[in-house]
Amino acid sequence: MSPAHTHLIAQARLATPLGAMTAAATAAGLAGLWFDGQAHHPGPLALPVDPAQRWLQAATVALQAYFAGRPEPLAGLALDLHGTPFQRAVWRALLALPAGATATYAGIAAAAGSPAGMRAAGAAIGRNPVSVLVPCHRVLGSDGSLTGYAGGLERKRALLRHEGVALAGA
Numbered sequence: 001m002s003p004a005h006t007h008l009i010a011q012a013r014l015a016t017p018l019g020a021m022t023a024a025a026t027a028a029g030l031a032g033l034w035f036d037g038q039a040h041h042p043g044p045l046a047l048p049v050d051p052a053q054r055w056l057q058a059a060t061v062a063l064q065a066y067f068a069g070r071p072e073p074l075a076g077l078a079l080d081l082h083g084t085p086f087q088r089a090v091w092r093a094l095l096a097l098p099a100g101a102t103a104t105y106a107g108i109a110a111a112a113g114s115p116a117g118m119r120a121a122g123a124a125i126g127r128n129p130v131s132v133l134v135p136c137h138r139v140l141g142s143d144g145s146l147t148g149y150a151g152g153l154e155r156k157r158a159l160l161r162h163e164g165v166a167l168a169g170a
Contacts, residue, residue: 007026011023012053025056030078063133079134087127090109091124094128094136094138096111102144126150136150145168
């Protein structure tokens with residue numbers, strides 16, 4: 001296990017309409033949620049598999065709520081996101097984006113307190129440890145184009161369509 005993941009205490013495999021995911025939790029909340037094969041996936045985690053662990057169970061409920069189209073999928077789920085202060089500011093800005101809304105990298109950089117930090121914001125978005133629930137898929141290029149997504153552009157497109165976002169050329 002990498003030093004960045006030594007705080008994790010349990011993991012579970014979760015099924016979603018877009019593929020299997022691995023969830024990981026600390027004692028304080030959900031700390032990771034990755035699609036199989038996505039960029040920046042930590043790989044096998046040397047953690048107990050415990051789908052009944054409080055935050056892993058809450059993540060399952062949150063994903064079910066999200067894919068069922070219910071509002072407030074994060075209700076009852078604590079997040080324990082580990083990163084630099086700027087990464088955490090970017091991830092908080094992502095959490096402020098409601099379903100069906102999109103933002104640009106420049107908008108997220110500004111919301112995170114660094115209006116000129118578009119590239120840094122893009123890097124932080126790419127390192128988002130909690131796919132889907134911390135909605136990095138809602139970030140588009142300045143021209144409205146689909147740009148990188150650690151889980152793949154087809155998943156990004158599917159998530160946005162699920163949220164009712166009309167995509168140009170799609």
